[in-house]
Structures are given as C-alpha cells and as structure tokens.
Amino acid sequence: MKKYILAGLLVWLPLAITVWVLSWLLGALNGVFESMLSASQAVLPQAAHASIERLRHVPGLGIVVMVLGLLLTGVFAANFVGQWWLRQWDRVLHNIPIVKSIYSSVKQVSDTLFSSSGNAFREAVLVQYPRQGSWTIAFVTGKPGGEVAAHLSDDFVSVYVPTTPNPTSGFFLMMPRSDVRVLKMSVDEALKYVISMGVVAPPEAAPARN
Structure with a gap:
C-alpha cells in the first residue's frame, strides 16, 4: 500500500504545486486590479461608484485587464516614442x-x-559552501566591481548560491576563481538539479571526440 500511495503522490504533487503557483499568480493580478478599482473610486465622482462595484464581481476580469495592460505596456515600451517617455x-x-x-x-x-x-546566470559552478569540504551548485553572475574590487587583490568572481527548493532566495558570494569549479551542465539543468534537491540529476556530458 505504501508503494501505491507514493506512486499516487508522485502523480499529483507536481500538478498540485503547479496549480498552487498559478493560483498565487492569479491572486496577485486580481489584487492589483482591486487596488486600481479602489483608487478609481477615490478619484471618480460618486455616480460612477456603482459601475465600479459591478466590475469587481465580473469573474476573471482582473486577470484579463492586467494581462492586456502588460501587453499594451510592452508594445508602448518597444517603440521609439515609448522609450523616450520611459x-x-x-x-x-x-x-x-x-x-x-x-x-x-x-x-x-x-x-x-x-x-x-541580459545574462544573469552565466554558468553553473561548484563551490565549497557553507564550509570547506561541503560542495554546492552556484551560478556565476560576474566579477566584483567598484570599491569592492579594489580591496580584492586576486582574481575573484561573483557567484549566487541558491537555496533549495526555492532558488529565488540565496546567498551572494565573492570567491577566488581558483576555488570555483566550472560545470559542463547548462544553467537550466543546474537549476532543475537544485530545485529537485538533487533528485533530478542532469545527464552526463558526452566525451569529446578527437
């Protein structure tokens, strides 16, 4: 019975997490739309408040309006006039x-x-963190600059160490390049490896042909 329960969990867990993320995103869009309606009520005359209240109860209207607003903003920002205004x-x-x-x-x-x-994550690397002898995956984000670079005499790189299973939080480190081991796996493969807590290992790189 335990085997079947785990098999069922593996089927439904990815779907449940996907639905949860989409629900959170749609809720955020609806929240912005509600704030826009509340701001409109504060500005528009009292006669228009009844119409605004009716808009609150239209299913899915907030999502449609926000997606349409993002689309129109993108079109505006992509042309010469929009870039000038921005x-x-x-x-x-x-x-x-x-x-x-x-x-x-x-x-x-x-x-x-x-x-x-942009090129936020340039390559996946192995670094020793949080102590010597303990290795984790990190992503190179560039090189230290400005005043920080002036205090680092050797060749240093900036790396981002993500947390598991949420890679949007993590730690920013500056490490000697000699302490960083470059991986052949792509950034996407490394992110999947981190998010899955090491369960979904990327395929081994094929040996180079002579």
Whole structure:
C-alpha cells in the first residue's frame, strides 16, 4: 500500500504545486486590479461608484485587464516614442530621495534577470559552501566591481548560491576563481538539479571526440 500511495503522490504533487503557483499568480493580478478599482473610486465622482462595484464581481476580469495592460505596456515600451517617455520617467524617479535608491536597485536587477539581452546566470559552478569540504551548485553572475574590487587583490568572481527548493532566495558570494569549479551542465539543468534537491540529476556530458 505504501508503494501505491507514493506512486499516487508522485502523480499529483507536481500538478498540485503547479496549480498552487498559478493560483498565487492569479491572486496577485486580481489584487492589483482591486487596488486600481479602489483608487478609481477615490478619484471618480460618486455616480460612477456603482459601475465600479459591478466590475469587481465580473469573474476573471482582473486577470484579463492586467494581462492586456502588460501587453499594451510592452508594445508602448518597444517603440521609439515609448522609450523616450520611459527615459523621462526614469529621470523623474531618480531625482526623488529614497525612491531613487529603491527604484534604481530593483530596475537594475529586473533588467538583468528578465531582459532578452541580459545574462544573469552565466554558468553553473561548484563551490565549497557553507564550509570547506561541503560542495554546492552556484551560478556565476560576474566579477566584483567598484570599491569592492579594489580591496580584492586576486582574481575573484561573483557567484549566487541558491537555496533549495526555492532558488529565488540565496546567498551572494565573492570567491577566488581558483576555488570555483566550472560545470559542463547548462544553467537550466543546474537549476532543475537544485530545485529537485538533487533528485533530478542532469545527464552526463558526452566525451569529446578527437
């Protein structure tokens, strides 16, 4: 009976997690839509409040509106006029105290992670962490720069060590390049290996032909 229960769990667990993630995402989109409706009620006259309340009860409307808004924003940002307006918007936000620190940091990270020309994770490597003799998978994100690089005399690389099974949290380390072992597996294969807690091992690289 234990064998059959585990077999059933392996069938339903991936589906359950997928549904949970999608439900969370759809809930977040609906939450943004609800906030937009509440803001509209604060600005529009009282006569329009009844119509706004009816919109709250339309199933799936928030998701449709948010996806459509993202699509139209992407189309606007992809053309010359949209890029000009976005530059002006960035300039305004960068002149606001406190806001500029948060906005610029988040924008740099998001541009690196989600831009089609970005290269957030360059290669998968093995590093000793959290102590000598204990190895884990990490991802090279670049080289130390600025003031930090001036304090590091040797050849160092910046690496990101993800946590399992949630790779979106982790640790940022700067290590000597000599302490990093480059892996032949792709970044996608390494991420699957981390998320599966080592259960889904990537295939071994084929030996090079002479």
